[in-house]
Amino acid sequence: MRYALAAALMLASTGARAQQAAAPATPSAADREAEDRLHNDFGWLRRYQADNARVTGPVTIVFMGDSITQGWFDKVPAFFAPGRIGRGIGGQTTTQMLLRFRQDVIDLKPQAVQIMAGTNDIAGNTGPMTAAQTKANIMSMAELARAHGIRVILASIPPADHFPWRPGLATAPRIAELNAWMRSYAARTGATYADYWSALHDGQALRADLTYDGVHPNAAGYAAMAPVAEAAIRAALARPAPPITAF
Numbered sequence: 001m002r003y004a005l006a007a008a009l010m011l012a013s014t015g016a017r018a019q020q021a022a023a024p025a026t027p028s029a030a031d032r033e034a035e036d037r038l039h040n041d042f043g044w045l046r047r048y049q050a051d052n053a054r055v056t057g058p059v060t061i062v063f064m065g066d067s068i069t070q071g072w073f074d075k076v077p078a079f080f081a082p083g084r085i086g087r088g089i090g091g092q093t094t095t096q097m098l099l100r101f102r103q104d105v106i107d108l109k110p111q112a113v114q115i116m117a118g119t120n121d122i123a124g125n126t127g128p129m130t131a132a133q134t135k136a137n138i139m140s141m142a143e144l145a146r147a148h149g150i151r152v153i154l155a156s157i158p159p160a161d162h163f164p165w166r167p168g169l170a171t172a173p174r175i176a177e178l179n180a181w182m183r184s185y186a187a188r189t190g191a192t193y194a195d196y197w198s199a200l201h202d203g204q205a206l207r208a209d210l211t212y213d214g215v216h217p218n219a220a221g222y223a224a225m226a227p228v229a230e231a232a233i234r235a236a237l238a239r240p241a242p243p244i245t246a247f
Helices: 002-022 029-040 046-053 067-075 094-104 119-123 131-147 172-189 196-200 219-238
Strands: 061-065 084-088 112-116 151-155 192-194
Touching (some): 046 094, 061 067, 061 094, 112 131, 131 172, 151 172, 192 219
Parallel strands (some): 061 112
């Protein structure tokens, strides 16, 4: 009898543990919000709509990008002097940026735009993407800018020899390929190329003292990027504005 009771208790305990292991984790509020955006606001146009409505003065440059651009504004807000507007959203791919490009760039009527994008395309944040697809999205943003008389700065993808959220992904060769293409495309189209990669790298990696995770710059990293940005802005504004061809 004692053996039967012990066996029953052991079976019940094992079943309880199995049920606990099988029970799905309760999604966090952030996860639920991200899932809602995926289906209802893929480009997250709502993110900057209110901020855009408050822009009244002349805009010199809009910084369009992902978390690296967003982090710049968050960590070094003083860099964004009057006339400089940050429109970075963490995790976004070029597909999402293209969706919000008119709202977050063109409609603000800047003299110039810096486009920093590609990290999350390589990571496949919104699904697998080829280099050709990334290039097509960047070209579309650049063409839209030029059609509205906006000078274009193409920013290199910063160095990274790994992505913490995509372990095992060979990042450096794909970054090198896209950066080489952007440099060439900028030269062909009269855009300015901002070479942040050279200011940040240690081999194929982001210098350890300039980052907190191997991908995103820290305050020292943004300090290293600032002279590159300033030079690119001066070079872009020294060029004649593209003729407006949009109707």
